[in-house]
Amino acid sequence: xxxxxxxxxxxCMVFALCxxxxxxxxxxxxxxxxxxxxxxxxxxxxxxxxxxxGPVTMIVSYKAGNGTDVxxxxxxxxxxxxxxxxxxxxxxDGGSGSIGWSQLADSKPDGMTIGFMNLPNFNSSIVKELGxxxxxxxxxxxxxxxxxxxxxxxxxxxxxxxxxxxxxYAKENDTVASTNGxxxxxxxxxxxxxxxxxxxxxxxxxxxxxxxxxxxxxxEADWCVAKVADIAGRTDVKVLAAFxxxxxxxxxxxxxxxxxxxxxxxxxxxxxxVAPAGVTAEMVEFYEQAFKATMEDPEYxxxxxxFATDFKTSEETAALIEQQQAFTEGLSEGFWFx
Amino acid sequence: MLETLQLMxxxxxxxxxxxxxxxxxxxxxxxxxxxxxxxxxAAMGVALxxxxxxxMPADTGLIVLGAIYCGAIFGGSISAILIHTPGTPASAxxxxxxxxxxxxxxxxxxxxxxxxxxxxxxxxxxxxxxxxSPLLAQLALKFxxxxxxxxxxxxxxxxxxxxxxxxxKGLMSGALGLLISTIGLDxxxxxxxxxxxxxxxxxxxxxxxALIGLFSMSQAFILAEAEIKKRAKASKFTDKITLSKExxxxxxxxxxxxxxxxxxxxxLPGAGASIACFMGYNNAKQFSKHKEDFGHGxxxxxxxxxxxxxxxxxxxxxxxxxxxxPGESVTAVLMGGLVIQGLAPxxxxxxxxxxxxxxxxxxxxxxxxxxxxxxxxxxxxxAQISRLSDAILIPCVTVLxxxxxxxxxxxxxxxxxxxxxxxxxxxxxxxxxNTAAVVLxxxxxxxxxxxxxxxxxxxxxxxxxxxxxxVCWVLIILSxxxxxxxxxxxxxxxxxxxxxVPDEELQ
Numbered sequence: 001x002x003x004x005x006x007x008x009x010x011x012c013m014v015f016a017l018c019x020x021x022x023x024x025x026x027x028x029x030x031x032x033x034x035x036x037x038x039x040x041x042x043x044x045x046x047x048x049x050x051x052x053x054g055p056v057t058m059i060v061s062y063k064a065g066n067g068t069d070v071x072x073x074x075x076x077x078x079x080x081x082x083x084x085x086x087x088x089x090x091x092x093d094g095g096s097g098s099i100g101w102s103q104l105a106d107s108k109p110d111g112m113t114i115g116f117m118n119l120p121n122f123n124s125s126i127v128k129e130l131g132x133x134x135x136x137x138x139x140x141x142x143x144x145x146x147x148x149x150x151x152x153x154x155x156x157x158x159x160x161x162x163x164x165x166x167x168x169y170a171k172e173n174d175t176v177a178s179t180n181g182x183x184x185x186x187x188x189x190x191x192x193x194x195x196x197x198x199x200x201x202x203x204x205x206x207x208x209x210x211x212x213x214x215x216x217x218x219x220e221a222d223w224c225v226a227k228v229a230d231i232a233g234r235t236d237v238k239v240l241a242a243f244x245x246x247x248x249x250x251x252x253x254x255x256x257x258x259x260x261x262x263x264x265x266x267x268x269x270x271x272x273x274v275a276p277a278g279v280t281a282e283m284v285e286f287y288e289q290a291f292k293a294t295m296e297d298p299e300y301x302x303x304x305x306x307f308a309t310d311f312k313t314s315e316e317t318a319a320l321i322e323q324q325q326a327f328t329e330g331l332s333e334g335f336w337f338x
Numbered sequence: 339m340l341e342t343l344q345l346m347x348x349x350x351x352x353x354x355x356x357x358x359x360x361x362x363x364x365x366x367x368x369x370x371x372x373x374x375x376x377x378x379x380a381a382m383g384v385a386l387x388x389x390x391x392x393x394m395p396a397d398t399g400l401i402v403l404g405a406i407y408c409g410a411i412f413g414g415s416i417s418a419i420l421i422h423t424p425g426t427p428a429s430a431x432x433x434x435x436x437x438x439x440x441x442x443x444x445x446x447x448x449x450x451x452x453x454x455x456x457x458x459x460x461x462x463x464x465x466x467x468x469x470x471s472p473l474l475a476q477l478a479l480k481f482x483x484x485x486x487x488x489x490x491x492x493x494x495x496x497x498x499x500x501x502x503x504x505x506x507k508g509l510m511s512g513a514l515g516l517l518i519s520t521i522g523l524d525x526x527x528x529x530x531x532x533x534x535x536x537x538x539x540x541x542x543x544x545x546x547x548a549l550i551g552l553f554s555m556s557q558a559f560i561l562a563e564a565e566i567k568k569r570a571k572a573s574k575f576t577d578k579i580t581l582s583k584e585x586x587x588x589x590x591x592x593x594x595x596x597x598x599x600x601x602x603x604x605x606l607p608g609a610g611a612s613i614a615c616f617m618g619y620n621n622a623k624q625f626s627k628h629k630e631d632f633g634h635g636x637x638x639x640x641x642x643x644x645x646x647x648x649x650x651x652x653x654x655x656x657x658x659x660x661x662x663x664p665g666e667s668v669t670a671v672l673m674g675g676l677v678i679q680g681l682a683p684x685x686x687x688x689x690x691x692x693x694x695x696x697x698x699x700x701x702x703x704x705x706x707x708x709x710x711x712x713x714x715x716x717x718x719x720x721a722q723i724s725r726l727s728d729a730i731l732i733p734c735v736t737v738l739x740x741x742x743x744x745x746x747x748x749x750x751x752x753x754x755x756x757x758x759x760x761x762x763x764x765x766x767x768x769x770x771x772n773t774a775a776v777v778l779x780x781x782x783x784x785x786x787x788x789x790x791x792x793x794x795x796x797x798x799x800x801x802x803x804x805x806x807x808x809v810c811w812v813l814i815i816l817s818x819x820x821x822x823x824x825x826x827x828x829x830x831x832x833x834x835x836x837x838x839v840p841d842e843e844l845q
Contacts, residue, residue, distance in 0.1 A: 064393075066680055094544075094747045095537040096523070102537070128528065130537040176796050182528030204483070204792050205526050210686055220482040220796060 050282035052112055055086040058273075059107075059115035061100025063093040067229070068271055071145050071307055072116050075273075075291070078300035082290040097121050098130035105137040109278030114141065114287065119270040119321065123328035124183050135325050141273040141287045143312035143320065144295070147227040148268040149189040149243040150254065154217060155236050163241040163260050166223055170199040178204045178212045178221035185269050186212060188331060189225035189243060196263035213237070227268055229307055243267035270310075270324075272317045288314050342472065349696030353704055358398055362701060365402040366708045369409020370716070374417045374425040374724040377561050377731055380410035380611070381667035381774070382553045386735065388546060388675050389742035396679040397694045401701035403675045407668055408460050408651050408705050411611055412713055415452040415644050417724040420445060420575075425724065428611035428647040431619035435632065435639030442635050445575035446717075447585075451637050452644045453713035454581055455593055459645035460706040462597040463604065463652025467699055470605070474660040475688040477809075481661075483792035484804050488813035490786025493663040495820030496607040497775040504770065511772040515779025518543055525788045526795065538751045545780055546674040547743045547752045551759025552766075552773040553667065554742075558735040559764040561728050579717050589641045592622045596645035603646075604653020607665030607820070611647040611654075618646025652702065659683055659695070662785065667774040670781060678746070 058076055062068045069091060076087040092100035100115065101122060107113040117138065125131055153160045160166045169175065177194075179187035182205045194201050204221055206212040209230050215221045217236055228250055231237055239254040244266050247256055258264035273291060275283065294300050295311045312320065352358070365387075372383030384406050391399030414429030419436030432452060439448035481489060497512035521532045522542030533539045581589075596618035603614040622642025623632050632639055655672070657663045662683035664670035676683060687695045743756035763773045790804075797803035804810060 063678075063680055092747065092749075094749065095540040098537045098540065099747070099749065128523070128530075130540050174798070182523070182526060202795055202798075204796060205528075205788075206792075207525055207788065208682070210682065210684075214479065214685070215482065218480060218482050220792075 050111065050280065050286050052083065052085045052286075054112060055088050056083060057088050057090055057107075057113045059090050059092055059100050059104045059113065061092060061097040061104075061116065061118070064089075064091045066093075068116055068118055071271060071304070074300070074303050075144055075294060078297055078303065079291060079294040081297075082293045083287075095130055096125055096128075098125045101125065101133055102131045104274070105131070105133040105276055107276045109139075109276045111275065111279050111283035111286075114273055114275045116144070117272050117274045117321070119272065119324045120185055120188060120328050121269070122321075123325045124188075126325065127328050127331075128183070135321055137277050138274040138321075139277050139279050139284060140314050140317035140321060141275055141284055142291045142314060143270055143272040143310055143317045144291070145271040145307050146268060146310035147229050147270075147308060148248050148266065149186065149225050149227055150231070150248070150251065151189075151193060151223060151240045151242075151257070152216070152226055152231060152237045153223045153240060154219075155238045157222075157238075160223070160240065163255065163257070163262075166240060167197045167199060167262075170194070170197070170201060170222075174200075174202055175222040176202045176204055176220065178206050178215035178224045180209045180212045181205050181207050183331070185227070186225040188328070189267050191331065192243070192263045192265075192267055193225065193241075193257060196257070232306075265327075270320060272312070272321070274317075274321075284314050345692050345696045346468065346700070348693065349698075349700035350703075352397065352693065352697040353401070353700035358401055358697070358701055359704075361394070361398045361402045362405050362705050362708045363712065365405025366409040366705060366712050367716070369406035369411075370413035370416070370709075370713065370720055371409075371723055372406065373410035373413020373415075373429075374720050375726060375731065376417055376421075376423045376425050376724065377557065377728060378410075378735070379426045379553075379557075380407055380414075380428065381549075381671050382557055382735075383410045384668055384671045384675075385546075385550050385553045386738045386742060388550070388671060388678070389738075389745040391675055392678055392745055396676075396681055396691075397697040397701065399675060399679055400672075400694075400698040401705070403672050404651075404655075404698065404702045405705045405708070407672065408456075408648065408702075408709055409712075411647050411651060412453065412456040412460075412644070412709055413720065414647075415456070415640075416449065416717065416720050419448045419452060419640070420721050421724060426611075428615055428650075429643070430612060431615040431643035432640055432647075434619065435636045435643075438633070438635035439637070439640070440575065443575065444577060444635065446577035446579040447581065447637065448635075448640050449717045450579045450581045450714065451585075451589070451640045453579075453710060453717070454586070455589065455596070455641040455645035456648040456713070457706050457710040458593045459597050459600055459648035460651055460709065461703065462593075463601050463649040464699070464703045464706070465652075466601050466605065467652040467655055467702065471656050471660050471695075471699075472688050474656060475685045478660055479685045480809065482807075483789045483796060485789070485807065485809050485813065487786055487789030487793055487804060488810050488817065489661060489663060490782045490789055492813050492817045492820060493607060493782040494779065494786065495817045495823075496663075496665060496778055497772075507770055508772050508775050511766065511775035512779045514771075515776035516783045518548075518776070519780045519783030520787075525784060526791045536751070538747075538749065542784065543755060543780065544746060544752060545670075545777070546678060546746055547755045548759045548780055549667075549671055549674060549777050550739050550743050551756040552763035552776060553671070554735055555739045555756060555760025556763025556767060556773065558732050558739065559760065560767060561735075562732050564728075579714055585637065589638065591625070592638050592641045593645045595621050595625065596642050597649040600646035600649025601653040604650035604665070605656050607657055607663060610666035610668070611650040614650045615643040615647040618649075619643040621646075655702075659687055660685075662781075664778065664781060667777060670774070670777045673781065 060069050060072050073089055076089055080087055092103050104115040159169055177190045179190055187203055206215055212224055216224045239251045241257045242248045242254050244256050245258060292311055295309050372378045384403055387406055391402050411428050414424050414426035415432045417423050417425040418429040418433035419440055422433055422437040424430045424433050436448045497508050521539055523540050524531055599617050599621060600614040619639055619642045622638045626638050654665050654669050657665055658669040658673050664673050681691055740753055743752045746752050766773050793803050
């Protein structure tokens with residue numbers, strides 16, 4: 001399926017290139033462009049101020065087929081209608097995402113290159129000095145997907161039926177929490193929870209979420225932190241609490257950590273769309289409106305039913321990036337036990 | 339059980355799409371071409387073609403690689419039979435009887451035997467693939483840190499197995515590989531190791547780049563260094579490429595024996611197709627009713643060797659897919675192909691990605707039929723290819739190495755890594771070190787390290803945690819057997835007189 005998609009995309013690109021070569025053909029090649037935004041009552045007036053005049057490159061810092069890539073491709077597919085141009089996904093993976101973000105930061109801020117930023121992995125890469133960029137090298141456009149973190153244990157683990165059971169046990173005994181890697185998202189979650197509840201634990205980095213869960217299910221780890229999508233449809237784990245101000249829709253019975261008096265902020269992972277710093281306000285505005293319209297499109301919503309679409313405005317997203325950055329930096333300064 | 343049967347059925351339906359069938363035909367053809375070129379081995383061929391599969395869906399990509407693998411192992415017999423030069427080390431034993439048959443004007447019959455035996459060897463080996471893989475994958479669910487450590491150690495003892503010439507040099511190569519595997523962010527606390535400010539090294543040396551360099555680029559250097567000489571002309575042959583019913587009947591027991599030998603050798607890490615062909619040949623000789631024919635063009639000798647080396651293919655995939663332990667260089671490359679697709683070897687291949695896995699299995703079965711058809715029909719054409727001059731081969735390989743390593747991330751730094759490993763591989767071969775051992779250590783080092791440090795972390799530094807579970811003990815015993823396997827193997831090989839094992843034992 002993806003191959004055909006790629007083929008179609010490639011064909012579109014060829015057509016778009018042809019159109020660029022022969023100017024008179026341009027309107028014929030992209031007939032949907034002006035028509036579609038016109039359907040949006042508010043959009044056209046502002047959108048006319050600036051619009052991309054060729055295929056838009058969208059850099060994804062992970063390889064094709066990765067979670068971010070899948071969601072990005074769905075967004076790109078339905079956003080073309082509102083952007084009026086082909087969106088070409090470019091997978092630039094490696095260096096824990098830092099290669100792609102470096103490339104995005106170095107791209108020309110002409111609005112023709114945008115990309116995906118994964119929080120908090122992006123922030124970790126700055127803290128670990130994997131790239132030379134900072135948050136100031138990017139301009140936020142919008143948020144796309146949000147996944148909330150959860151504290152989970154094995155479904156048949158009788159020791160822990162509530163988050164209080166876990167905390168009480170962990171204060172008396174050494175517990176092991178598997179994570180998806182040193183200082184990766186689920187490690188950050190486990191750390192935030194343990195610090196707020198006042199206990200120490202042994203973290204067991206596994207490098208990826210699949211192995212992290214295997215380690216929990218195999219009995220090596222006592223508990224772990226994972227995101228909603230990681231455990232979707234699983235019956236062998238139970239959710240004790242969520243890292244959110246409000247209860248998570250998928251697990252209404254699980255209290256939030258804030259309710260129980262522990263860590264009271266939202267924690268999880270976010271995938272947001274950003275552009276290199278230096279793009280004009282009109283460009284940001286254009287993309288923000290286009291993606292907002294996309295994320296409200298019923299066709300998109302149907303295709304995106306398997307993940308949690310969460311539109312946030314440019315300002316909100318910028319604030320989130322800064323908040324996550326400050327949080328991740330805080331972790332590196334004495335928050336870790338070692 | 340029923341669910342598995344359903345998955346198996348669906349696998350065949352998925353494998354029968356036009357794209358997949360095309361992939362099989364193309365892969366087998368390419369594989370045979372690579373196999374019958376004496377300069378190129380199966381692992382090299384798969385490594386060179388690996389980048390072509392990046393953009394394909396996972397199942398199609400793996401089918402292509404599997405098809406090249408099977409095709410190359412069979413293809414080696416063509417040049418072994420016609421010009422007395424095994425195209426790959428896996429056909430070394432085929433050359434003994436095969437060339438004698440050619441001299442007697444029975445080249446067609448020899449090729450038909452090779453093709454027919456390869457087909458049955460490969461096809462029967464699929465049984466073990468279907469039967470054992472899910473079982474082993476179930477077992478892998480129970481593997482925690484300590485078991486993973488021993489699994490890695492067991493895999494590392496393979497290094498002793500693949501270094502057939504000198505164990506010391508094999509261990510040296512392995513140690514070098516382990517050292518290289520520490521490059522990147524450390525897996526437990528995320529410290530940067532040997533990165534020198536290069537963020538592209540954060541995830542460690544890319545195994546695919548390393549193996550393209552070590553296997554393919556270094557071979558191009560080696561070929562370029564030697565004087566380019568004309569290969570012996572493949573003798574024209576006039577007899578038909580067919581086997582009579584009586585001959586097939588006569589060969590049947592040989593095929594069955596060679597299948598069992600090849601299959602078991604395939605599953606056992608360390609020993610590959612190049613050892614299996616000698617064991618199959620020797621076995622055919624022992625059980626033959628016409629022992630006097632051996633050495634003078636015995637059809638059973640060709641059959642025994644070729645059925646055994648192709649029976650290795652299905653078996654060798656099992657530890658790679660289920661445990662992430664490649665037993666030899668070709669499966670190490672195939673594992674690279676799997677990882678590039680974003681799939682990790684292990685139990686998830688049989689749960690979350692079961693549809694893809696069973697499509698690949700079905701493809702692997704169908705590939706055998708393509709091999710039979712293309713092999714039989716195209717023998718005469720392939721025979722001409724085996725004469726291809728190195729002057730053409732070297733630039734082709736070089737270009738593919740560059741394009742391939744660039745294609746992984748579309749990043750020039752990968753090309754640099756590939757070139758460094760190419761030079762490293764060249765020097766290693768000059769010093770008789772083992773490049774396959776480096777690749778295995780590169781893959782297994784992180785598994786072991788993570789397992790050891792994880793287990794010690796959980797136990798609070800108590801080393802006894804490594805000796806607690808029965809699975810650990812089984813792996814410890816297997817590791818000990820693994821270390822001593824080369825002694826047993828060398829004893830066995832001495833019994834087999836005849837063609838010398840080529841230099842590139844497992845390349």
